[in-house]
Amino acid sequence: MSTQSAVDDDLFRKVALVVGFLAIAGSALAARANPATGYELSLYTMTSPFVWAGLVVALAVALAVAFVPSSGTSHTRGTQALALVLGGVVMVVFAGLPIIRGYRFYGHHDALTHLGWARAISEGTIVPFDLFYPGIHTVTVLINSALGIPLSRSLLFVVLISVLVFCVFVPLCVGTITQSQQAAAIAAFSAFLLLPITTISMYLQAHAMSQAVLFSALLFYLFVKYLRVDRTSASVSAIGVLFALTATATVVYHPQLVAHLIAVFIGISVVQYVARRFWSRGRIAGQTPMYSVTLFFIALFLVWTANHGFFSGMLEYFFESVIEYFFERGSGGEETIATQGTSLASLGGGLLEIFLKLFFPQLMFSLLAGGLALAAVVFRRSPYVSSIRAETTYFVTALVALVPLFLIYFAASGATMYFRVMGLMMVFVTILGSLVIYGLSTRYANRRQQSPSTSRPLLAAGFAVLLTLSLVAIFPSPYIYNASPHVSDAQMDGYGTAFETQADDVGFIGLRDGPNRFDDAINGNAERMHLHEGPPEEGLNSRLAEQYDGDRYLVLTQADRERETIAYGELRYSEAEFDSIATQPRVDRVQSNGEFELYWIRGNDNRN
Template identity: 35%
Template sequence: MRRSALNVVLAVGFLALSVAVLLARATPATGYEASIYAATPTGTWVALAVAFAVAIGVTLVARGRYQALGIVLGSTAVTTVVALPVIRNYRYMGMGDALTHLGWTKDFLSGAMLPHELLYPGMHSLATLLHLTGGVSPDRGLLLAVVFVFVPFVVFVPLIVRDVTGNATAVGFAAIVSWFVLPVNKVATHMGIHTNSNALFFVPVVVFAVVAYTRRRAALEALPVGLSPYTVLVIVGGAGLLLIHPQQMVNVVIVLAVISLVQYAARRRLDDHPILEHPTTYAHTFVLGTLFVVWVASNERFRNAFLGLIYGLFARDIGAGGEVDQRGSSLTEIGGSLTELFAKMFLVSAVVGLVVGLFVLFTWLGWTSLDRETKAFVTYFGVALFPLTAMFVVYFVGTPTMAFRQVGFVYVLITILAGVALAHLFGWLSGPITTPGANALAAVFLGACLVLGLLTIFTSPFIYSPTQHVTDQKMSGYESAFDRTDGRAYAGFGFGVERYGDGINGVEGAENVTYAGEGEGVVDVDEFENESYGSAYDGEYYFVATEYDVEREIEVYRELHHSESALRGIDTYPGANKVISNDEFRMYSVESAA
């Protein structure tokens, strides 16, 4: 394609991206949105589709400056999708851990907690900084922090592949696969304020530093004390990752340890190999490993999590088998199935993972045409997948949620390897079907994967989980609710009230509030459905129902746990009085009926 044509195509792409942002910004959320996808203007999605189509096409066929512009266009487009809660002026996003993280941020600001007292203060500290320097609210500061930490993922993945291969085609494929956001699996890793997930997007910074350290060995790059600047970047990046979340720091240490072991084995057994010319990573492994141990050793939260894992390994009633069976049964009852949900959430990951797995195997069998230097890095990352997968198995038996967090890290490495693997695959296909044909096939394949990948980046009814949008009305309702000081317990309609106590009062300041349902703040399902509203919690408590709860229990779950008739019944129950009400929040004072 000629330069003039590329200029026009790129101009159309960037114009479409600008239109997408302006349309989304011009249509802010005015109330609770069960699906951020459906609520975002159709014009925004059409404009983003144009931008992505241009980005994929230019990234695949162009080289040099034009390919770089194509990557910038696509990376900015996917960042726009990630930033939709900010662009569309959401008050907040996330109702589980995200609200507790908001509470910790407020604790930092109030002085009730200091950053070093929290195991992973990185995101909260960044939000605090944005609040103090930019004047944004703590909740918006966290939403912005999510976007800021995401950006390194789409920037450094193609940079890693460029250093590993020096192949522009592989760089282009790696950039496009990074737009799929494969580390987010919606089981235990999420797009939002979730520090373990946020840490995944910072991992490529450390991996890039490791790759650059082994590849760029010019004396001119040495610091005055004899250290490589990339060594400093590895240590500083690793420390930053530790502050965002230690679990992902452990995984980086494992990768470094594997690289060290491969280097050690190569030096003992080989006489001529590129690995022999790579500077060793022994010191990096030791320093980051020591840093991790020092940071977590005195933290009670880490000790409890570790003990919980050990207990889970030996307890028969803990593990993923029973949980999967239960969820499969629930999905069937609401008209879905595990097969359908797997296809929506994991089909793209499975296909890309299969391609990468076969590529690594073929490379080790000598069936690929990679140069020896690139093969060395494929070996580093490929061998690292074995202990990382072994850790997944341990987590799967002990604490299933942690297992799927481990999958998130594995898919950071798979995203990097996918660039090399797909470049090789479609390069091979260019023989029988010509280069333009292979590029066209690649564009269709990648476009389809991108659509499905971005459809599940946020929760929505598409995957049987409404968007966790926290509105002004809902937050205002809870603020008024927690102002009451009569000591009654709070109980929510299917979703726990306790997390809102964290988000509004701070985690340290929420201790004086009492929550029903063993401290989580939920009504007893059986008693509520039997309309025995006043028989629980000594006959005196506050019952809360929000628009999110109704959408979740009635529309998405199709009355699987709670029925609409039971919810309506509380309005006519003699012992219930509505004490707070707005468009999205209702709270009743419930007592035993006379």
């Protein structure tokens, strides 16, 4: 290609990047100019189409510039790096939409309890060490104190920071392993898929385990760097110190993650020991051993959990669950799956449909990682397999080590925490999948003696499809038969007023544990609130006053109504039931602000 053509090509790429950055800036401004005015059932449908158009344009530019090669290698490297920055900014805007659009808070259930604990730490009613995993709460208070941002908004920033950590350190990890910018680019867009987030026990909202798993990408980057430490230069390295500090931060974020990592590093240590004993001249034998790191993780976990009774309680719980599952014909994860399948069938959906919506990108990357592991066993004498880097063996070992934990969680009755193990597994799958894609694309070009111009546009198209399928299911919405956990100003203020004016000895009734969690969020309870009740099994239109001996408050919000009637298709509560509340005898509305209604139910012992 002529010099003039190369200059034109480089100019075109730069102009495209300018268009991409302008598009993402316009998208953020459009989102900011159209804040939420009330509860939003779906962040996707209630966000302006101009926002999504800007995100799509910016992401398309990032993919095209990152993977479609130009005539000049030096220019390509520079513009490709800018394309990765552009893609990262797209992810920041996407993940930060609840912040940009002015949400009061985003997250129900555990997220509301975490907000309350952060509030309690800020007010001094509890200290961080009273909590089992005070990581996200202390960071929230730090942001609140340093920047003056409200606690509810500061906690949303903690969630956003964890996404940023994951999207930065996954490509850095792969780039360190391969020493290839192209591999790092593939890993960056793989990270943008956010495979650990499944909306089942792993969320893009305040949830300690979710943030800990995303944060672990930094730990694995330091792990890869630690393997390359020159052990002859110093007994203690800077990377080793950073690795220890990050491990300590991980246990503060969530000790359960550290318990899983212990299994991972024990597996890696075993692999290293076997390699050193039988293949002393191999690549693994020449790397820094992880024995001391594994012992450090074990000691760290035991010291942190000693005062919380977590270790003994966890072992007892899982031991009893496994015994029940195998010897008493108990039911574990399959019962949950069957129940969800029945509910989906009632809504006109099915398990296959929801599986593909939630897990198709995870399935594709899992097949790539599984294919790599299978190839290493079946074709172990192949020159291609023998050239696979040692770190690949470690990450495959990590997946194998986590399988027993996944099965134990699956056997535990009434639990979906096996998706937490799956979330951690997806971190390794993201890295392995990136390495496989890089290896296959490079091998394809080399075998056919072709330039990258043939295979890389296919990568761009493939990632465009996977990113669309993945990101459309990151936030809960009716698309996945769920409702947004958006907490509006009216909803939070309504609960605040209700708790402040609550009569003595009169409890609350609310749907799906709502009053308990909002009680945590507003009052900063040291222990989770379990005093408030749910509606009777007969439903909301069952003459509520006759179902209770004493007086009760009944809370109904706009979020409750839209969740039950639209997202859940009146599976449990119908529109008619909601409408019947106002006309029932001995049920009086005492508070309303448009999105929050509080009713006084005069029970059987108070018929006046």
